[in-house]
Amino acid sequence: MTGTPSVAARDDLAGVVDLFEWLTRAELSRALSELAFKQRAEVDDEAIAAAIDVAVAEYALVPAPPAALSEAGVGGDRATDPADPAGGTDGTDADAVALAVGPAAFPSLPADAEDLPHILDVPERDVDRETLSEAVLERLSADAVAAIEAGDAERLEILADVTYDIEAWASVDAGAIRERIVAELDG
Structure with a gap:
């Protein structure tokens, strides 16, 4: 994952998020790292962060307000400010920002992504x-x-x-x- 992310890459990010309904930035980064490991590719954390930033800027992924989130029957427990999509500049932890599939996405699954629900310890979620x-x-x-x-x-x-x-x-x-x-x- 180097250079400017392609539309396909943004749609792959949306596909990974769509598997879980929503993921924090940290969870999405971990999922992408797991995929890279499965594909025997090197992990570039800066490229992953840049790809997520582009997907958010272009509305393929969107910050989800806590009121829109539920996790295993518990609603709204994530720190997310939709006015601060990158997170962190208003005091929130950027890695804790919850992301959902946005209006500009055409979610697609990258190779081996179907294994992610078995790899990541993420409870059932809804948006x-x-x-x-x-x-x-x-x-x-x-x-x-x-x-x-x-x-x-x-x-x-x-x-x-x-x-x-x-x-x-x-x-x-x-x-x-x-x-x-x-x-x-x-x-």
């Missing part, structure tokens, strides 16, 4: 999609405002695509966000 989709829509709006204020046309192009993805992924309306992005790009 409340309605709560998750509301948090993702809020993050999308905040990201759009930040990109507009920064004059970041490249980021706005990505976010415009995400406004369509999120509407196909969940019962939300991102039309107002999309209109603001398009107006900025056309302006």
Whole structure:
């Protein structure tokens, strides 16, 4: 895992997360390390972290708010701030940020991933999609405002695509966000 992650790599990350409904960044990193070991490949922790960062930035993976998470019947016990998708800058531990499959993902399983539920000691989990989709829509709006204020046309192009993805992924309306992005790009 070196260089900029490909779309397929981001979808593979989403596929691994999808096996468990949600994983913390640390659990996802461990899963990827286990896969590398099974495939007799070297583990590059920095490349793994970079791939996760790209997947989060491009909405293939999304930070899940504690209220959207359940673990073996216990809900909302993970520290995650959807406004701080990388984690850590607001005092939360970046490795504890829970990630779920996002609207821009087409989850796929990398080779040997089907063995991960037997390798990782992760309890049964669930994600409340309605709560998750509301948090993702809020993050999308905040990201759009930040990109507009920064004059970041490249980021706005990505976010415009995400406004369509999120509407196909969940019962939300991102039309107002999309209109603001398009107006900025056309302006």
